[in-house]
Amino acid sequence: MNAITPLGDTQAQAVVSRFAVPAIRCAGCIAKIENGLNGEPGILSSRVNFSTKQVAISHLPELDDDKLKQKIEALGFETQILADNPLSEEKGSTDRLIRALAVAGFGMMNIMLLSVSVWSGAAGVTRDLFHWLSALIAIPVIAYSGRPFFASAAMALRYGRTNMDVPISIGILLATGLSIYETATGGAHAYFDGAVMLLFFLLAGRVLDGMMRDRAREGIGALLKQTAPGAMVMMDDGTTSWVATRDLRPEMRMMVAAGSNLAADGVIETGSSSFDCSLMTGESEPQPNGEGDMVLAGTLNLSSPVIVRVTATGEDTSLSDIARLMDEAGQHRSFYVRIADRAARYYAPAVHSLALLAFAYWMIVGAGWHQSLLIAVAVLIITCPCALGLAVPAAQVVASGALLRKGVMVKDGSALERLAEVDYALFDKTGTLTLGHPVPVNLDDLSLSQKQIALALAQASQHPISKAIRTALLAENITPAILENIGEVPGEGMKALWNGLPVMLGKPEKSADHLSSQLSMGDDTVLLQLKDEIRPDTSNALARLQALGLPASIISGDNLHSVSLVSDALDLPAKAGVSPQDKVDAITRLSDSGHKVLMVGDGLNDGPALAAAHVSIAPGSASDVGQQAADAVFTSDSLMPVALSVTVARRTMKIVHQNFALAIGYNIIAVPLALTGMVTPLIAAIAMSLSSLIVVGNALRLNGAAK
Secondary structure, three states, rough: OOOOOOOHHHHHHHHHEEOOOOOOHHHHHHHHHHHHOOOOOOOEEEEEOOOOOOEEEEEEOOOOOOHHHHHHHHHHOEEEEEEOOOOOOOOOOOOHHHHHHHHHHHHHHHHHHHHHHHHHOHHHHHHHHHHHHHHHHHHHHHHHHHHHHHHHHHHHHHOOOOOOHHHHHHHHHHHHHHHHHHHHHOEEEEEEEEHHHHHOOOOOOOHHHHHHHHHHHHHHHHHOOOOOEEEEEEOOOEEEEEEEEHHHHOEEEEOOOOEEEEEEEEEEOOOOEEEEEEHHHHOOOOEEEOOOOEEOOEEEEEOEEEEEEEOOOOOOHHHHHHHHHHHHHHHHHHHHOHHHHHHHOHHHHHHHHHHHHHHHHHHHHOOOOHHHHHHHHHHHHHHHOOHHHHHHHHHHHHHHHHHHHEEEOOOOOHHHHOOOOOOOEEEHHHHHHEOOOOOEOOOOOOOOOHHHHHHHOOOOOOOOOHHHHHHHHHHHHOOOOOOEEEEEEOOEEEEEEOOOOOEEEEEEOOOOOOOOEEEEEEEEEEEEEEEOOOOOOOHHHHHHHHHHOOEEEEEOOHHHHHHHHHHHHOOOOOOOOOHHHHHHHHHHHHHHHOOOOOEEEOHHHHHHHHOOOOOOEEOOOOHHHHHHOEEEOOOOOOOOHHOOOOOHHHHHHHHHHHHHHHHHHHHHHHHHHHOOOOOOOOHHHHHHHHHHHHHHHHHHHHHHHOO
């Protein structure tokens, strides 16, 4: 949270505006924007979300969005005003970067073919022709593929500022200009290949970065999609009308049909039904709710229609609160300063200074403007941070590919960095340590006719327990009995008549210690027990995590009894009945005590915790929200991929450290050579590319890391 300007009572009048700032590249950009805005009159605070490249500004009403936009642009960053649904706004520019990368790659390959001919000995008219052909290819390629860098650099320079793109743009333009000059004057060397190659490697890094950010944005969007797009609202004259979610207001009365999601928070006025709240609370069993009970947006009405009086809509709903928790928790993650970003913060001024010093020195000693400029360009190119920039993403991409082949999808490259650091693991229960699919365990106690009646009743219900019973009986090739007057008793179960005898499948008469359902035939009753199996290899995975120095515990929204069954079986400490906020608080306490927490969960209620943890993993059976909020998803039933991911992450960081050593070593050797005039721009581009290839080759050793 940023410091707040002391404006006294005016803080109560503050409004919040959001802006997209696509040019945010590193921690230096964040500091530049926040420090620049927080000193402005009328601005209470500003906060940059690095993942979504957005700025949220709390300000006085006198400042409209246009004035705020001008203030951000005055800091050297192009910006757009966001619409009225900022949490789901998507402004991805990855597609444009991919097109620019493809053009640069095409141009680079063709120019290199011509350059190889020149290097092989082509001279005279042939060499000049190849230089002109290279120019014809390179100039439009550079003009198109260089736009992301040129536009960002121009914006910064317009307001007297600088950023990473300024030295990159200067280096590319100078190399291109010198190459045109050399070509026009019949010179021996042109550097179109180096300029285009430079663009290609830089764009490759930007594309990888853009793809990771797009996936981060999808998490909050998927969460908000849990809300229904609208609801049938009862009007004053007794008629009903469909109203979009954004137009719902408190005190409106919604008619919510069975099988529908709620569009707003509210209180049931008429009727009763069971609701699937598992995504909100983690409770595995459907919750019966009747008149006077609170029901929440995003939950699913399972059995009977109810009339709900709206109490909260839009961003005031509990679902939006969870979205905000994810957004805010994600910002903590976004402030995780990557090693490369820290280096990049000092890159621009260092490179500018070196190139300028080199130019000035060689002018003073009488080398002439042409030679001095060549040396300055060589310094700009040879100090290109490609090797440094690839040190982290190259290792992450190869390690992610290795994990993918083992059924683990790593969504955020920086997740491997954070996964390597974890020292404590928190597990949700239902759907995470267990498979999340209850299975009947005593169907053999039923006679054939009882099985046929149970199947006939179960297949008429959408209740999760009924689905489990139906699936198991169908697997035994049971045919359903013919029933009459079949119907549902809200909160109780399905009832019908079988040859005139009342039959029912539903809630047990007595509260059971385990997941269960009761089949009644007249006065005879049979208790059907269900069990949610623990994932295979769970004990081995927990033992392997323990060997890696990660103690583990359970934190679940489910009831105490259900949690204790799993806790005892796995010999893990556990907390039961916790809310989404409680999970976040538990992670915060562990973090405050110095732990790096790995959260493994699957439900909507785990979303904030998955986002707040140092790193998070969800199973493939998780809800869309759980999968989107997590940094990685494993697709197998086994829990072993969690331990495997930690192992691979630690190996990845060893490779990253080696890559950094290689990149730094390259600069220690290459930069002095460039400064002393021993390197031409072409050799600088080749050296830069070789350093990148070495870094990539080292990263490829991770290809078999997930064995």
